[in-house]
Structures are given as structure tokens and as C-alpha cells.
Amino acid sequence: MDYVPEISALLAVLSTATERGGVGLLDKAGLRKAAHQLSELAKQDELIDDIVSEGAIPIVCPLLNLSALGAQPCTEYEEVEKEASFILGLLAVKPEYQTKIAEQNALAGLVRLLNQYNVKAPKDSQPSRAGSARRAADAITNLAHENVEIKNMVRAQNGIPPLVVLLEALDIKVQRAAAGALRTLAFKNEGNKEQIVECKALPILIQMLCSEDQGVHYEAVGVLGNLVHSSQHIKRKVLEEGALQPVVGLLNSPCSESQREAALLLGQFATTDSDTKAKIVQRGAVPLLISMLSSADSSLKEMSTFALGRLAQNNDNQAGIVQCGGLLPLLELLESKAYSLQHNAAFALYGLADNEDNVPDIIKVGALQRLVDCGEKLSVQASKDCVQKTITRMEQKLSTSTRVLNHVEYMLRSGEIVVQQRAAMSLAKLAPTEALHRIFAVRQGLDVLLNMLTDKNEGRHMQLKAANAVLELARKIDAITPIDCLPAHPEKTVRLGSQYVNNPSLADISFIVDGKPFYAHRIALVASSDAFRVMFDGGYREKEASSIEIPNIGWDVFHCMMTYIYTGNVDVAPEIAPQLLQASDQYLLEGLKRLCEMCIAQALHITNLSHTFDLSESYSAPQLAKRCVLFTLEHFQEASDVYDSVGFSNMLVRMVPYLRVGLLEDMNKVWSAIASNGLSR
Incomplete structure (x- = not known):
């Protein structure tokens, strides 16, 4: 259907309002009706280009100041202003029209509408102005979306102070709209962030976190998140104003969007200092964040993983996250197909591996093998590097801490075969040289691997893991076997030539x-x-x-x-x-x-x-x-x-005795060489 004639006719009606001298003679009801009909058409994305091409922007922008042209207050004009704000907000969804709207002095009119609403007056006393303020705030949100120039223009035209004032409006919808606009204006704009804080927005934003309205606390936590992003001193101010407890409380919100924003904000708070990390944990955030790891909402999982990764940079938190059951969900996310989830999970696991008490637990649940398996499958090199650093960190813990090594060795005595296997496979990869003989010869770690290799009930996947572990052990031994320990074969001979x-x-x-x-x-x-x-x-x-x-x-x-x-x-x-x-x-x-x-x-x-x-x-x-x-x-x-x-199983059974004897002989030689040099533990 061709809507262009209808659009043109509506704009013709609205254009009559631009004649200042004839305001008193305007058909108020007709003007209001035309504005409403045009706003309904603007809701259809496919009609926006037609509306703009018919000249809507220069016609609609002056309507923002319509009530200021009359001698007496007029409800119909206020309604037209509200519809004009709504229309411009819809047109501004398309980035190519944002600057065109701003060039028609729309921001001044929108800011005027924000200032007209009296937040202290009874809610029912000014319904038109409440609607105008809300639509004006929404229009500013759309105009400033990813547009640095317009963000700065809003600040230059004093649009931030009235938005902060509107946060205290009795009308919930006005609160939400004002917070939404501030959220957009604060995003990656240092000047706007500073002015929002200077206007004393922080106390009311923190109060809004406790609102029963989901939309209100969602927008409020979003504003705070954008304010603290890349701004350490604002982050400290937000914490000083008491934001931590209500933000943690939002992790229990039925609104998944608020949960997500709260998790993101806690992750940002966690970079402040170790004391803040501890306070976040003390307020019960860790179990809530871990429960979010299993959410069906991928963005919620991403933000909770982000927060846990930052909290995991604290030694005590590292142990707490593992004890609260965070290890396995993080491993699941590491194996997901989403890059952001992979990377955040990899970073969190890297933090967990820094705690000596966690290393045995990581090995016990089979995490090392999963880290190795997924390392090459990850999408981005940075995540692969992070996983490799985690494995290296675990290796360092086993090499430098006798307590950790002994704990993992003790798993070889476990009554659960799978725990024995995980310990043996991990030690084959991570154990220090001087411990190989004790682990695999004396404590029979080699037999655990070889039994796993030949056990038909294990399945090919587990046999493959055992094969990789034995191969790694063999290569490690071969690399450190002293040359003078190699078997000599002296031959009595007469070489005639x-x-x-x-x-x-x-x-x-x-x-x-x-x-x-x-x-x-x-x-x-x-x-x-x-x-x-x-x-x-x-x-x-x-x-x-x-x-x-x-x-x-x-x-x-x-x-x-x-x-x-x-x-x-x-x-x-x-x-x-x-x-x-x-x-x-x-x-x-x-x-x-x-x-x-x-x-x-x-x-x-x-x-x-x-x-x-x-x-x-x-x-x-x-x-x-x-x-x-x-x-x-x-x-x-x-x-x-x-x-x-x-045939393959039978061949393995025949091969294993050769492998066992060969590896034990090599380990004995290595052990003898190490012991003679006083390096044994």
C-alpha cells in the first residue's frame, strides 16, 4: 500500500503550526489528530524513509515548542508536543537522520519539555507534561545512540540536569525514560559522566536499584554500569554511596536483564581493589553468580562469567568459587561455541588455577583433560593462550609445592578408578622430573595408565586419552634421559675394512x-x-x-x-x-x-x-x-x-608389556642419574 499521499497530507496539516502568527487560529483538535496519525505511521520501520523524504523533520521539530507560542496553556498543544517528540524519537532510530534532526534545533525543544515537568507536583495534575517529558527523554535516547556529537550537544544545551531531576519523578514511566537517556549519554562519554555525577545523580540511582519496578532498576543499574566503565574515581564514588549491597541484591531479581547488568557491574567493581572483591563475596554474590552460569540466557551467562573471572583474581575468592561449585559450569562454558563465553570462562579458570588448594580439585573433576581437549578448538588465539597459561600455572604449582603434588599423588590410591585415572593422566603431563619415578614406578601410576589403555570397557575415547598421557610421559622421560644412561652394546670385533x-x-x-x-x-x-x-x-x-x-x-x-x-x-x-x-x-x-x-x-x-x-x-x-x-x-x-x-585390542595387549618394561627401565635410569646428583625429593 502506498502511504506517501497520506503522509504528505498529514505533514501539510502540521506545517500550518509553523506560522507563528496564526497559532490562535489553528484547528487544535485537527493538529493533534494529524500528529497522532503520523506517529502511528512512524512506528512502521519501512515508512520512516518516506516520512523523512516528504519533509517531516523541518516540519515536526518546531512542534516541540508549540505550547510556548500561545498566550495561554493549552492541553492540545502539549499533546502535539508529546507526539512530535515521539515521532522524532522513531525517526532517530535510523542513525542517518540523527544529525538532521539535531540541526533543526530539536534538542533545545526536547530539553524545554524536560524542564516543564514538575517532579514535586501530584502525579495526576500534569499528565500531558509527564507524557511529553517521557517522550522527550526517549527521543534524546535515540538521537544520542552511538552518536558522540549529539551526546556532547545534549550536555552543551543543559539537557543532563533536567534528566537527573526526572529520576525523582513520581511517574514510574518518566523515571525509566530519564534513566534510559542518562544511560545512553553516559556510554563512553567522559564529559557526560562527570556532569551526571556532579548533578548528584548517584544517590537516587542507587535508590532506584531497590525499586519494585523491573524497568526502573534495570535502567538504573545500566546507568551506573556506564558511569563506572573506565572511570576508577567514579567507581569509587558509586561504592562510597552504598551501591554494592543493592547491586548484589539485583542478582536475585526476576528480571534477567537486571541480573545481567548487576553481574557486569560487580565485575567492574571487582577491579577496584582486593577489599572490594572480598566485600562482594561476603555479601553472597558468588553462589548467585554461579547459579547464573547455568542460565538459558547466554548474555546472563557471559556477564556472570565476567564477574567471576574478576573475583577469581583474589586468592581466597578462588577457593570459594571452587567450593561453591563454580568449576564445572565454567568448564562447560569454555566448551561453548560463543567466543565471549569461551574467553570469560578461560580467564576465570586461569584465576582459579592460581590457588594451590584448587589444583587437586581441578584435576579430580577431570578439568585438565578438558582444558587440553578444548585448547585447540577455541575460536580466538587469546582464549587459547589463556588456557595454555592455566595449564602452565598448574604445572608450576605441582613443581613448587610439595603439598599440592602429594595431594594429587594421593589420588592414585582413590577407591574411584576414574579419580586414579585423572590423577595419573594429569601427573604424566604436569609432574616435575624428579617425581616421575616415585609416581609412575613406585606408586604404580604407570599401571593405572596402561590398564586404562588396554581396558576394552573404557571405550576408544578414554583409551585415546590414556594413549596421549603415556606418550607424553614417554617423551618427557626420553627428553631427560642422560646420554650416559643409554644402554651400551660393546662389540668385540676386528675390522679388516x-x-x-x-x-x-x-x-x-x-x-x-x-x-x-x-x-x-x-x-x-x-x-x-x-x-x-x-x-x-x-x-x-x-x-x-x-x-x-x-x-x-x-x-x-x-x-x-x-x-x-x-x-x-x-x-x-x-x-x-x-x-x-x-x-x-x-x-x-x-x-x-x-x-x-x-x-x-x-x-x-x-x-x-x-x-x-x-x-x-x-x-x-x-x-x-x-x-x-x-x-x-x-x-x-x-x-x-x-x-x-x-585385532587392535589384541595388538595393544601385546604391546603394553614392552612399553611397561621400557618406560620403567628409562625411569630407573633417570632416577639413578637424578639421585646421584642429589636432586631427588
Whole structure:
């Protein structure tokens, strides 16, 4: 429907009021009716552009002063002024029209209407003026919304003092409108904030916090929140005026908006000093804020998390928040999809981790694993950094406080398996070096992790967590294992050099390999391998033989083995590495076996994992077995997807003994090295 003709006709009627000389001759009822009809049309957002394009702003703005043009007070004119304020407020919802309205001197007219209302007169004695004041305040709110220039203009035209006066109006609607305007004017505007405080608005705003009207205390707490934002001295004034108790009281309000604003304001108060933080807690804010964490209102959760995060910067508050049950709800919010909730929760948890008494509780409820899991999933780097700092802070507490470490270690004795598991996983990540042997060897923390790893009832998710913990422990031990603690494999050998490999010169034995002779020297063979020594020095027929047949080793493999014996080194080709591993095991060549293990390990892949582990078992290759186990832990999820459930479980059961023995041996070496240096605790 085309409303333009109707809009144009209404504006034509209203334009007659701009002729000063003819005020007394105006059709008052018609003017009032036209203003009301235009305000009804302005309620429709889609018509605002048409209203403005038809010239409404220069026509409506003068109507704000209509009653001032007449010689006698006129209720109809006051009603027109109220409708004009309403129309301009609706047009000002669109930012592009705010300045145009202000340029038509609308602010002066609006301020005049604010001043006309007598807050001390009986409420029913001036209904038109109450409506005009309310609509004028609303119009100022919309005009000044995110418009710094107009905020300053309101102050310059003395619009703030009458708004402060209107806070004491008997009419609740006027109170709300005045507070709403002050709230907007105070937002990020230092000049306005100072003037509001100078006009002695704080006492009445604090009284309004206790109003039974939800709209009143919602606007009042909003004004206070904007006043104290980034203004430490105003924050102190607000506290000195006694705002703390009523703000805490609003946390119990049935109005979720007031609860949200109160939580935000408490978070701002909490940055004042430690004494204020303590007072907030003493007044019972923490349980109320924690209960708000479970609200369906995301903004309410955000503000309560914000407040708890600021309160959590106090040591005693940190313990209180955990004891009141705040830990798990904060973890839930950390895992939410909303960035603001994530970040506020991360900051709060970082504060909680600063208290030594909280660290065991954080571990006991499985919070560390949840922090690790969500760390990489967070939306913003700042939140990720905060989570990492929380984990680092917990690690520092375990490293510097024997009491905290002992408390977490004691959880390994818990009757609840899940508590044992959480303690073992956390200690694998956070425990100090010198405590690893005691925790995982003496107190059997390793067995907790390995049982968790192989228990089919745990489910793949928990097995994956166990795998990550064991892998972290293995890497930590490997990183600190002293070089002189590594197993040595001294070999008795005589290195004749590569020129004597398969060289008949001075050869005193030959081997038939793949039907061809391979020339060798007994002294080199006997010195390098106990298997050859027994062959040539024992009671075997090969002792006197000049030629020995090798039926189970190919030429390339045998040549590679002999090259190692004669030179002490050899390049192991991947295609013959498994056969060479078998030969090195058969002839007890440990050094060559290690070279084969390294070569095979480099080609380790999910698809050949099971076969490679079989090789390590078949040919006593512990280093290869260890690498297979670590590879499985590193690629646990992928491996569990590739192999069927039964096959993967069976492979884990076979691997775990190798892992257990290897880790215990390494821990014993580390412990011995630490103990010898006097570093044990």
C-alpha cells in the first residue's frame, strides 16, 4: 500500500503550526489528530524513509515548542508536543537522520519539555507534561545512540540536569525514560559522566536499584554500569554511596536483564581493589553468580562469567568459587561455541588455577583433560593462550609445592578408578622430573595408565586419552634421559675394512650363498659374532669345513651383513631390512640389528604397523618394538580406525608389556642419574 499521499497530507496539516502568527487560529483538535496519525505511521520501520523524504523533520521539530507560542496553556498543544517528540524519537532510530534532526534545533525543544515537568507536583495534575517529558527523554535516547556529537550537544544545551531531576519523578514511566537517556549519554562519554555525577545523580540511582519496578532498576543499574566503565574515581564514588549491597541484591531479581547488568557491574567493581572483591563475596554474590552460569540466557551467562573471572583474581575468592561449585559450569562454558563465553570462562579458570588448594580439585573433576581437549578448538588465539597459561600455572604449582603434588599423588590410591585415572593422566603431563619415578614406578601410576589403555570397557575415547598421557610421559622421560644412561652394546670385533669383503686374498673360509661362493676370514667373523665363534670354535662340523652353505639368507642380505662385520657400518636398503634384521638376530649382531630397526622404523605406517610389530617380536628387536608402540600411541585414533576392534585390542595387549618394561627401565635410569646428583625429593 502506498502511504506517501497520506503522509504528505498529514505533514501539510502540521506545517500550518509553523506560522507563528496564526497559532490562535489553528484547528487544535485537527493538529493533534494529524500528529497522532503520523506517529502511528512512524512506528512502521519501512515508512520512516518516506516520512523523512516528504519533509517531516523541518516540519515536526518546531512542534516541540508549540505550547510556548500561545498566550495561554493549552492541553492540545502539549499533546502535539508529546507526539512530535515521539515521532522524532522513531525517526532517530535510523542513525542517518540523527544529525538532521539535531540541526533543526530539536534538542533545545526536547530539553524545554524536560524542564516543564514538575517532579514535586501530584502525579495526576500534569499528565500531558509527564507524557511529553517521557517522550522527550526517549527521543534524546535515540538521537544520542552511538552518536558522540549529539551526546556532547545534549550536555552543551543543559539537557543532563533536567534528566537527573526526572529520576525523582513520581511517574514510574518518566523515571525509566530519564534513566534510559542518562544511560545512553553516559556510554563512553567522559564529559557526560562527570556532569551526571556532579548533578548528584548517584544517590537516587542507587535508590532506584531497590525499586519494585523491573524497568526502573534495570535502567538504573545500566546507568551506573556506564558511569563506572573506565572511570576508577567514579567507581569509587558509586561504592562510597552504598551501591554494592543493592547491586548484589539485583542478582536475585526476576528480571534477567537486571541480573545481567548487576553481574557486569560487580565485575567492574571487582577491579577496584582486593577489599572490594572480598566485600562482594561476603555479601553472597558468588553462589548467585554461579547459579547464573547455568542460565538459558547466554548474555546472563557471559556477564556472570565476567564477574567471576574478576573475583577469581583474589586468592581466597578462588577457593570459594571452587567450593561453591563454580568449576564445572565454567568448564562447560569454555566448551561453548560463543567466543565471549569461551574467553570469560578461560580467564576465570586461569584465576582459579592460581590457588594451590584448587589444583587437586581441578584435576579430580577431570578439568585438565578438558582444558587440553578444548585448547585447540577455541575460536580466538587469546582464549587459547589463556588456557595454555592455566595449564602452565598448574604445572608450576605441582613443581613448587610439595603439598599440592602429594595431594594429587594421593589420588592414585582413590577407591574411584576414574579419580586414579585423572590423577595419573594429569601427573604424566604436569609432574616435575624428579617425581616421575616415585609416581609412575613406585606408586604404580604407570599401571593405572596402561590398564586404562588396554581396558576394552573404557571405550576408544578414554583409551585415546590414556594413549596421549603415556606418550607424553614417554617423551618427557626420553627428553631427560642422560646420554650416559643409554644402554651400551660393546662389540668385540676386528675390522679388516671393506677391501676384504668377499676377497679371496688370505680368506680361510667361504660360504655358499645362492649357489655362489662368498669369501671370508674367520678372525673377523669370530671377533664380531658369538654365533660365528661358536660355529668355528665349538664342536660343530663347520669348524673344520672350508666351505659352508647358507641356505636361508639371500646374497644381497649376506653381503650387507658381511660388510657390516668388516667395516662396522653399512647402508641398510629398506627392501632388505626385514631379512637383514632376521640375519642379524640369527648371528647375534646387535649393532647391525639396531641399524635395521632404525631403517624399518623410518618406513613405519599404519598399514604395516601390525606386521612390523610382529617382526620386532620374532627377532628380539626391542627398539623396533618400542617405536611401534610409540607410533601406535601417536596415531592411536587412526590405528583404531584401520584395524578391527578385536585385532587392535589384541595388538595393544601385546604391546603394553614392552612399553611397561621400557618406560620403567628409562625411569630407573633417570632416577639413578637424578639421585646421584642429589636432586631427588
